[in-house]
Amino acid sequence: MKKELITLNINGDDHEIAVYPWRTLNEVLRDQLHLTGTKLGCGTGDCGACTVLLDGQSVSSCLTLAVEAQGQKITTIEGLALEAAANKDLEKCELDPIQESFIAKGAIQCGFCTPGMIMSTKFLLDHTPKPTEAEIRAGLSGNLCRCTGYNKIVDAIADAAEKISPTK
Amino acid sequence: MSTDHNFSVVGKSLPRSDGRIKAVGAAQYADDIFLPGMLFGKLLRSPVAHARIKSIDTSAAEALPGVKCVITGQDIPKVKYGNWRLVPESQDEYALAIDKVRFIGDEVAAVAALDKDSAEEAIRLIKVEYEELPGAYSVEESLADNAPVIHDEYHQDIPNISLDRKIEYGDLDKAFAEADLVLDDVFTVHATSHAYMEPCSCVAEYDHDGRLTIWTSTQAPYFVQCLLASTLEMRENDIRVIKPFVGGGFGGKMEMRPWEFCAAFIARKLGRPVKFTLTREEELATGRRRHPMRIHSKVGFSKEGMLLAKEFNVHLDGGAYNSMGPTACFLCGNFGAMLYNYPNYRYYGAHVYTNKPPAGAMRGFGAPQALFVAETQMNVAAEKLGIDPVDIRLMNAMETGDEIPGVATISSCGFKESLIKVAEMTNWREKRKNLKPGQGLGLGCYSFISGGVFNWFNTRYNFTSAEVRAFDDGTVHLMTMASDIGQGCDTVLRQILAEELGLKVSDIRLTAADTAVTPQADLGTWGSRVTLMAGNAVRKAAQEIKEELFRMVSLKFDLNVIHDLRCGDGKIYPANRPDRAVPFGEAVRMAQRAKRGEPVIGYGSYTPRNKGLVTPAFSFGAQVAECEVDKETGAVEVKFMTTAHDCGTPINPMSVEGQLEGSVHMGLGYALSEQFIMKEGKTLTTTFLDYKIPCAEDMPPGISVHVDTYEPDGPFGAKEAGEGLVSPTAPAIADAVYAATGYRCMDLPLTPQKVLAGMNKI
Known part of the structure; x- marks a missing residue:
C-alpha cells in the first residue's frame, strides 16, 4: 500500500506529510514531526497520556489515524503553551491557567501523564467551566497517573476553573 | 546539629523546579530523543516459559530491507550480570539468552532497523527452534520433588532456591511454650506491576573515540554504567549514562536491562545511534513486578x-x-x-x-x-x-x-x-x-x-556525593548523581542547599545524573535513600563553601574568633552583627581573589557507617x-x-x-x-x-x-x-x-x- 500525502494543521501550523493510511496521529506527531510533548503510555487508549484535541474534542492520539485528522484543528500540549514556546525566555511568558495551576498545586510529579491530563482538563473546562469534584474526577477517568493519587490534580483543576471563570 | 526549626527554605511547599518544563510538554524523556541517523531497535522474546534454544536462524530477518543489525546470544560477550555484585554467583542473567529461556518474555534476539515497522517485521522473521522443558510456575511446583531445575549451573543446596537468609535471636521454643495466645497462619500475597506511566526506553550513541553514551529511563545511572561496562567488556569510564526526565520508576528501573545492553552493543557495532522503547504490553507481560x-x-x-x-x-x-x-x-x-x-x-x-x-x-x-x-x-x-x-x-x-x-x-x-x-x-x-x-x-x-x-552492589565509591561550585554573581551550581525519577529530589536537594547557604532556590543551578560530569558516585533512587543520603552529601559540600566564605568575612571585618557567622538572605554576616553583612557573591569574589583565581568548590559525600x-x-x-x-x-x-x-x-x-x-x-x-x-x-x-x-x-x-x-x-x-x-x-x-x-x-x-x-x- 502506498503512502498518502496529507496536510495536518497542528497548533496553527500546516504540515504536509506523507503517511501510510495505518499510521496513527501519535506516531506522526512524535516520530515524524518530533512534537514529543504528546506522550505514548500504552497504545491501546487506556492511559490517556497521548490525549490531544481535534477541533476542541479530546481524543487518544494513539487510537486516531493521522488521515482522519485532516481538515481538523489539532491542538497538542505544545500548542496550549504556544506563547511559551514562541517566547525564547520561558520564565517570562504566561502559560495557560491550567498549566499554571498544575505547577502551583503540586499536580505534577514524574510529569509523563501531565500533557494528557492537561489536554483532558482543557476539554473538560471548555465544556464544563464550573465542574463539581465528581465531574472533575469523571473528566479525568480516562487519564491514568501512577504518582500523585490524583488528589492534587483534582485540586489544580478546581483552581484553574476558578481562575478561568471566577465565582462572582 | 541544630534542631532550630526556623528554616527559611526547608519546610516550605515550593512548586517543583521542573514543574514548568513538564507542564509545557518540553521535558525530554528517553523516547523523546531523536538523534541523526538513529536506528530503532526491537527485542525478540521467548514465547515459551522453559526451553533449551536449539537453533536460531536470523537470515530472513537480516535480508529484510531496512534491517541493519540482528544479534543473538551467540554474538555477545558471555558475561552474566546482576545488581548483587558482592556475590558474583548470584549474577544469573545474560542480556540475550545463550543456553536456555526461563520465562515467557525472556530476551532472545535484538534487531535494529531504519524504522520501527521494519524492526518489528524482522523480529517476526527470526526462527528459533526450542526444546521445551517442563516448567515450574509457583513456589510449590519449584520446590516439589523432581521439579525442573531452572538454573542448572548455579550451585544451590536446594534446587531452585537461589539464596536464603536467616535471622534469629532469643529463645523461641521457650517463649511459645509460655504464650497464652499463639497465631499460626499461612498468608499469600500477589505480584503487582510498577505501572510507571513511562514505558522503559533508551538511546545509545557511540562517539567513535571509544566512548558510549546512553540516555536511559533509569533510577540508577551508576548501576547501568558499571554493568554495561562489564557486559560490553569496556572500562567504566568509557560508558556515559545520562538520565533524562524519567516517568516514574517505583523500583522497576534500578537494574541494567537487556535493551540498554542491546542499544549500546549495536550502537558500538554500527557506529549509529540506536533507540529501544518497550510497549506497554511488553512492560505488563514481561516486566519486573512485586514479589508474590x-x-x-x-x-x-x-x-x-x-x-x-x-x-x-x-x-x-x-x-x-x-x-x-x-x-x-x-x-x-x-x-x-x-x-x-x-x-x-x-x-x-x-x-x-x-x-x-x-x-x-x-x-x-x-x-x-x-x-x-x-x-x-x-x-x-x-x-x-x-x-x-x-x-x-x-x-x-x-x-x-x-x-x-x-x-x-x-x-x-x-x-x-x-x-x-x-x-x-x-x-x-x-x-x-x-x-x-x-x-x-x-x-x-x-x-x-x-x-x-x-553494599550488595559492592561499590568502591561513597554511597552518594555532591559537588557545589559557587560563583561571584551570587549563584551556585549543584552537581549530583542523585536521580529525580518524578519523586522530586531535584527540588528537595536545591531546597537543602539553599537553606544551608542562605540562598534562594532560584539561585541554584543543578546538573544531575550524568555519570561523565556529576561526581562519583551515587547508588541511585531506591529504598527511600535520596533525601537522607544525597541531602547529607549536599549539606557537607555546602558546609565546605561556607567555611571558606566565613574566613573571608572574618578577615574583612577583622572579627574576633568567637563570632558565630551565618548565611541568610543571600548574605554572610556575624550572628550578632547582621549589619556587617557581605553579599554571598562578594564573599565568593573575595575568596577567589585570595586564591588568585582558583574557583570556590565544595565537595561532600555520605556513606552510612556503624548504622x-x-x-x-x-x-x-x-x-x-x-x-x-x-x-x-x-x-x-x-x-x-x-x-x-x-x-x-x-x-x-x-x-x-x-x-x-x-x-x-x-x-x-x-x-x-x-x-x-x-x-x-x-x-x-x-x-x-x-x-x-x-x-x-x-x-x-x-x-x-x-x-x-x-x-x-x-x-x-x-x-x-x-x-x-x-x-x-x-x-x-x-x-x-x-x-x-x-x-x-x-x-x-x-x-x-x-x-x-x-x-x-x-
Missing part, C-alpha cells in the same frame, strides 16, 4: 497482649532470575521484626526461582508483604485477647533506642504518636462500636527505611481505612483514609503530601484491584483494561497529618517519606472488610469473589 510470597507466620502473645515471639517463614516467588530478589529476601526478614518489639524472633526467607517474569524491587521492597501479615495478625490477636487494636500496638510499639538485636537501632520514632493521632482523628473507639451493617473500620501501620546501609545492617533511620506511621462492603456483589468501597506519619522534617510538605497520596493509590490497587492473571507462566493481563490501577474516580477522600520528629542522621531532620506508606493500606482495608463482613483476608488481593466466598455467599 507465601508467608508462614507464627506469633505468640501473653494474655495481657505483650508480644513474646515470632517465627516468620517466607518463600519469595522470584521468577526466572534473581533480579533484586536477594534484597527483598533480606529486607522481608527485617520488616518482619519491625514496628513492635519481638523479644524472640526467627526468620527464614528463601528466594525461589520459577518460570515466570522475574520479580524485582518495588515500592516497599518486602515491607508491603511482611506488614500485611504482621498487621493482620495484630488485628486478629487484639480481637482474640479482647484488647483494642490501637492499645495492643501501643503496648508493643517500638520507640527511640529500641533494638533489633544485631540488625538495627531505632533513632527518631513517632510511631506511638501516629497511632494516637489516627485514633483521635477517626474517633476510632466510638466509631468502631457504632458501625452500620456493611461498614467497617480497620487499622494498619508501617515502618520503612531511609536508604540501605548494605547496623539496614538503615540509618526508620519512618513510621499509622492508617485507618473506612470501608463499605456491598454484601450482594462483594465490592469493597473505601470511603475515607486517615493517615498519621513520621518522616522527620518534611523538606517540602507539598511534595511529601504528593508522595503519601501516591502511596495510598498504589496501596489501594495492591489491596483491591491490581493483579496479574497468569496461566502456566503466561501473563494474561497485559493492558490497563485488564491490569487495573485505580483511576481518579476510584480514589477515596482522605486526610494525612505529620507527626513532628527530628531525625539526627538526616539533613535538617529529614528521613523517608512516601515509600513506607504503601504498606499499611492493604491490612487496614482488609481489617475494615473483616469488621464489615466477618471475612478475614489472608490471601491478597481482596477481590469481590473472595469477599463473597468469605461470607459463604458463593
Whole structure:
C-alpha cells in the first residue's frame, strides 16, 4: 500500500506529510514531526497520556489515524503553551491557567501523564467551566497517573476553573 | 546539629523546579530523543516459559530491507550480570539468552532497523527452534520433588532456591511454650506491576573515540554504567549514562536491562545511534513486578497482649532470575521484626526461582508483604485477647533506642504518636462500636527505611556525593548523581542547599545524573535513600563553601574568633552583627581573589557507617481505612483514609503530601484491584483494561497529618517519606472488610469473589 500525502494543521501550523493510511496521529506527531510533548503510555487508549484535541474534542492520539485528522484543528500540549514556546525566555511568558495551576498545586510529579491530563482538563473546562469534584474526577477517568493519587490534580483543576471563570 | 526549626527554605511547599518544563510538554524523556541517523531497535522474546534454544536462524530477518543489525546470544560477550555484585554467583542473567529461556518474555534476539515497522517485521522473521522443558510456575511446583531445575549451573543446596537468609535471636521454643495466645497462619500475597506511566526506553550513541553514551529511563545511572561496562567488556569510564526526565520508576528501573545492553552493543557495532522503547504490553507481560510470597507466620502473645515471639517463614516467588530478589529476601526478614518489639524472633526467607517474569524491587521492597501479615495478625490477636487494636500496638510499639538485636537501632520514632493521632482523628473507639451493617473500620501501620546501609552492589565509591561550585554573581551550581525519577529530589536537594547557604532556590543551578560530569558516585533512587543520603552529601559540600566564605568575612571585618557567622538572605554576616553583612557573591569574589583565581568548590559525600545492617533511620506511621462492603456483589468501597506519619522534617510538605497520596493509590490497587492473571507462566493481563490501577474516580477522600520528629542522621531532620506508606493500606482495608463482613483476608488481593466466598455467599 502506498503512502498518502496529507496536510495536518497542528497548533496553527500546516504540515504536509506523507503517511501510510495505518499510521496513527501519535506516531506522526512524535516520530515524524518530533512534537514529543504528546506522550505514548500504552497504545491501546487506556492511559490517556497521548490525549490531544481535534477541533476542541479530546481524543487518544494513539487510537486516531493521522488521515482522519485532516481538515481538523489539532491542538497538542505544545500548542496550549504556544506563547511559551514562541517566547525564547520561558520564565517570562504566561502559560495557560491550567498549566499554571498544575505547577502551583503540586499536580505534577514524574510529569509523563501531565500533557494528557492537561489536554483532558482543557476539554473538560471548555465544556464544563464550573465542574463539581465528581465531574472533575469523571473528566479525568480516562487519564491514568501512577504518582500523585490524583488528589492534587483534582485540586489544580478546581483552581484553574476558578481562575478561568471566577465565582462572582 | 541544630534542631532550630526556623528554616527559611526547608519546610516550605515550593512548586517543583521542573514543574514548568513538564507542564509545557518540553521535558525530554528517553523516547523523546531523536538523534541523526538513529536506528530503532526491537527485542525478540521467548514465547515459551522453559526451553533449551536449539537453533536460531536470523537470515530472513537480516535480508529484510531496512534491517541493519540482528544479534543473538551467540554474538555477545558471555558475561552474566546482576545488581548483587558482592556475590558474583548470584549474577544469573545474560542480556540475550545463550543456553536456555526461563520465562515467557525472556530476551532472545535484538534487531535494529531504519524504522520501527521494519524492526518489528524482522523480529517476526527470526526462527528459533526450542526444546521445551517442563516448567515450574509457583513456589510449590519449584520446590516439589523432581521439579525442573531452572538454573542448572548455579550451585544451590536446594534446587531452585537461589539464596536464603536467616535471622534469629532469643529463645523461641521457650517463649511459645509460655504464650497464652499463639497465631499460626499461612498468608499469600500477589505480584503487582510498577505501572510507571513511562514505558522503559533508551538511546545509545557511540562517539567513535571509544566512548558510549546512553540516555536511559533509569533510577540508577551508576548501576547501568558499571554493568554495561562489564557486559560490553569496556572500562567504566568509557560508558556515559545520562538520565533524562524519567516517568516514574517505583523500583522497576534500578537494574541494567537487556535493551540498554542491546542499544549500546549495536550502537558500538554500527557506529549509529540506536533507540529501544518497550510497549506497554511488553512492560505488563514481561516486566519486573512485586514479589508474590507465601508467608508462614507464627506469633505468640501473653494474655495481657505483650508480644513474646515470632517465627516468620517466607518463600519469595522470584521468577526466572534473581533480579533484586536477594534484597527483598533480606529486607522481608527485617520488616518482619519491625514496628513492635519481638523479644524472640526467627526468620527464614528463601528466594525461589520459577518460570515466570522475574520479580524485582518495588515500592516497599518486602515491607508491603511482611506488614500485611504482621498487621493482620495484630488485628486478629487484639480481637482474640479482647484488647483494642490501637492499645495492643501501643503496648508493643517500638520507640527511640529500641533494638533489633544485631540488625538495627531505632533513632527518631513517632510511631506511638501516629497511632494516637489516627485514633483521635477517626474517633476510632466510638466509631468502631457504632458501625452500620456493611461498614467497617480497620487499622494498619508501617515502618520503612531511609536508604540501605548494605553494599550488595559492592561499590568502591561513597554511597552518594555532591559537588557545589559557587560563583561571584551570587549563584551556585549543584552537581549530583542523585536521580529525580518524578519523586522530586531535584527540588528537595536545591531546597537543602539553599537553606544551608542562605540562598534562594532560584539561585541554584543543578546538573544531575550524568555519570561523565556529576561526581562519583551515587547508588541511585531506591529504598527511600535520596533525601537522607544525597541531602547529607549536599549539606557537607555546602558546609565546605561556607567555611571558606566565613574566613573571608572574618578577615574583612577583622572579627574576633568567637563570632558565630551565618548565611541568610543571600548574605554572610556575624550572628550578632547582621549589619556587617557581605553579599554571598562578594564573599565568593573575595575568596577567589585570595586564591588568585582558583574557583570556590565544595565537595561532600555520605556513606552510612556503624548504622547496623539496614538503615540509618526508620519512618513510621499509622492508617485507618473506612470501608463499605456491598454484601450482594462483594465490592469493597473505601470511603475515607486517615493517615498519621513520621518522616522527620518534611523538606517540602507539598511534595511529601504528593508522595503519601501516591502511596495510598498504589496501596489501594495492591489491596483491591491490581493483579496479574497468569496461566502456566503466561501473563494474561497485559493492558490497563485488564491490569487495573485505580483511576481518579476510584480514589477515596482522605486526610494525612505529620507527626513532628527530628531525625539526627538526616539533613535538617529529614528521613523517608512516601515509600513506607504503601504498606499499611492493604491490612487496614482488609481489617475494615473483616469488621464489615466477618471475612478475614489472608490471601491478597481482596477481590469481590473472595469477599463473597468469605461470607459463604458463593
